[in-house]
Amino acid sequence: MYQPKGMEYDVIVVGAGHAGIEAALAAAKMGKVVLLLTLNLDNVALLPCNPSIGGPAKANLVREIDALGGQMAKTIDQTLMQIRMLNTSKGPAVQALRSQLDRKLYQRYMKQVLENTPNLYLKEGVVTDLIVKDDTVLGVKVGPREVRGKTVILATGTYLRSVIHIGEETYQLAPQGQCPANEMGKALEKYLPLVRFKTGTPARVNLRSLDFSKMTIQPGDENIGGFSFETKELNIKQVPCWLTYTNEETHQIIRNNLHRAALYSGQITGPGPRYCPSIEAKVVQFPDRTGHQVFVEPEGWNTSEGYLSGLATSLPVDVQIQFLRTIPGLENVEVMRAGYAIEYDCFDPRLLNTYLQVKSIKGLFSAGQINGSSGYEEAAGQGLIAGINAALYVDGKDLFTIDRSQAYLGVLIDDLVIKGTNEPYRIMTSRAEYRLFLRADNADQRLTPLGYKLGLISQERYDKFQEKWANIEGEIERLENVKLRSNQATNEILQKLGTTEIRHGITLAELLRRPEIGYQDLAHLDELPDLPPEVIKEVEISIKYKGYLKKQEEAIARFRKTENLKLPVIDYKQVKGLSREAVEKLSEQQPITLGQASRISGVSPADISVLLVYIEQMKKVQEK
């Protein structure tokens, strides 16, 4: 079943979650024969936490995946129930789409995409071990069966020896009552050190038991487009979410029962994510807050199950029901599934390089939560990079990497593999140095040419992309050259537009740079070409924020100077003048570029100077 005679796999992907899916699809599109193994075929592309994708930085990741030719954005656009634009007034770079999804529909859609992809074999099977010989991976074991492949991508999510905690009760289970991958967890320990992380989710409730009249409605936004660059229109009638709040009574119940919460009783030791704390952690850490938000999110078109965002918990079921019923609108709540905390094995991501390749085992890659990240978007992004690199590895080509100035994908991977993480890692816009440049709207400009080169973007899409950017550049140039004369007629129009009059001639671009003027306002002064909204948006951003963008580009140019300097293979112990800590860290982490080396903690600017001199010295020796 797994390896019919004559079948040779280039890539074996373990796990069909968000990381595994993107990995398998990318490798298959790049012409590789791919086996995608999942514990349970009915749980492909599971969204075990929020039925929601997007938000600041996360939405940018989804756009970047799309710009490179990944799948996530397209599936979202086909299966969402609500879409909103967040941060609309905070700046062009931090506006973010957020979607509510029909969980089952999302899974079914993804499964079908996988099934319909040539070269991709989706099969159910429990992987129990790797086959490793001479520090090279040769395949995986599915129980007693050996499956051979040239590369293996681990995308095991939270399933490695996972334990679920509901108050005092613990179960050796994975999300949604599934079986954990216990043997695989144990097996991996033979090759690599593992650490233990935790995360958690809130209870799921029957929406029919709620009183929405006591909550605030949160409708979606219309006409804001979708996640994928290829989505033209979303034809759905959106459903709302609802907002309510906890109160002192809720908090008192939680406080009274803290000793029964797995997180506080000592039952759980692994660190949890700070950005996604349990309700008990919020009550303990912010005792002055008299209320915490609760978002009620629907889980699908054909179900009454709902998700209580903001109320992740490790308290026992009876306490969960008790505190939930103190919340306005939830007085008669029917809990369908209890909230739980989950602990699982993962890698210290510093075991990897920026290609998401395990440094100590040839042919082995890993992506997603096993790398210490959290979030569907973070997982999918890593999956895409791992899939691309496994394919390139099979072909013996140079591997693919994206740096911090190119994409959030680069920030995510660089943070993980260079700095490591001591909590499940979440992407944030504040983690990016060049935020203004890493916008959701220009992800195609940043990455689509790369995706095209890799073979992940079709010719047709690439042509459209080029046309779009030619239009943008053409219109920018035009606006910079069309002059507006200072005369009475012009100034009357300017006055009507609520902006100051002009005394000398100025260009349309200069006028557009005024905060109160938008592109469409120019129609009163000039005949504007008929351009699609995505082109207009880009023109506006490029002109309005020109000064800021230019400064950021200069900073990026400085950054790239060291970032692009590739390090040869160096025995750091032989480099005189390096501090001991630097020798230790550099030997351990084996950075690929000088820029990466400079970001390793314990490596000082002086160490970088020493390295630069050493590299030059080596070059000169070789020349002689």
Place this chain on the structure above:
Amino acid sequence: MYNDTIAAIATPLGEGGIGIVRLSGPDALKIGDQVFRAKQNKKLKNLPTYTLAYGKIIDRDQKVVDEVIAAVMLKPKSYTGEDVVELQCHGGIVVIQKILDLVLSYGARLAEPGEFTKRAFLNGRIDLSQAEAVIDVIRSKTELSLDLAVQQLEGSLSNRIQEMREKLYDIIVRIEASIDFPEDDIPDVEYSEMKEILADIHQDITRLLATADSGKVLREGLKTVITGKPNVGKSSLLNRLLNENRALVTDIPGTTRDVIEEVLNLQGIPLRLLDTAGIRESDDLVEQMGVERAIQLIDEADLVLHVLDASSELTEDDFSLLEKTAKKQRVLIVNKIDLPEKWSIDVLPQDAKIVKTSLVRDSLDPVIDTIIGLIKSGYVQQKQEGAIITRSRHKQLLSLALADLEQAQETLSNNLPVDLIAIGLQGALEHLGEITGETVRDNMIDRIFEQFCIGK
């Protein structure tokens, strides 16, 4: 290989009669021509390699800073392999510092430790066997921590920087939290409030930068007061300290008539000696100035040198003065031990730093060692208001921080989105962080989680 031009003072500070400011890089000649006016109006860029020109350094107000000799060495046959200009001046530290500041203001970047040598090596001007020496240079100057005493002096500067950083952090963390967690009930930062806070920080930076103006740098230093009863040897101490150590500035206009400040460099530590003017001949501080003035001077001091006379009995005056100086970091200098001693040092407080000497006969070394020892012990600290910028690096970073802050202020007053304001604020925070050696990004994220309840 490099596209920026670096500059630094190439001679040890405070030593030697000639000071050299060295420029290296593609703009060395251009920057040189901006600050240098040759006698015959010759331009440096027109000079052949390895020639000297005599002329003046002119500041931005067209005032003459110093007379100098400019040396031009063109690439590739210069020390660094790049275009190099050296400005040799004979002024003191103040002047050379001013020249350096001037070339930095025209776009040169302050060289990192060993950077000239590093460039020389990378441009093939130094052979392989010297590579290790290059590394030593890089190492020695950065790894050896600054002299502890100097660090102490800079303690107050880093306190001030830290205060500004806290103000900046406070506002940035609020902005970043509201951007990254828009659904988490985090209030937006009001522009009017932001305006006030930024104006406040702007004032802080501007004030600190003002202290960097020449002269002041050196006029500051540890406020040191020499005190004691009449005729115990105060002026002998002052004169010997001044004569045997390089007095950096001997005449400072604008100081009050009755107090003379002398700044001397004691093993690299600037001491600002306060002495009373016009009464030096009478040497009678307590009588002439009155007890109040004496107390005031002592109160203002960071360090007190209290001179006592071993050859005459201690009096009420001595004891009352001893009581007053006890509150300060002080060195008790028991003078005139070449004469018969009339009292034993056992009567002095046990824990005091005491040196017995004859200021007319003995070497001054024990006195200086005791002073330096006391300073290095870390107890002597400059008062808060004495925060000053002593290094060009700090000045440059502060100026960059100020420019970023001003960009944020402009963005703010144009009512542009908060994300764009954040760019300037983060830049300012990063530049301030470079002064104290702290990184921004991880700190910022930690602070977001400490301050706000996140977790939809």
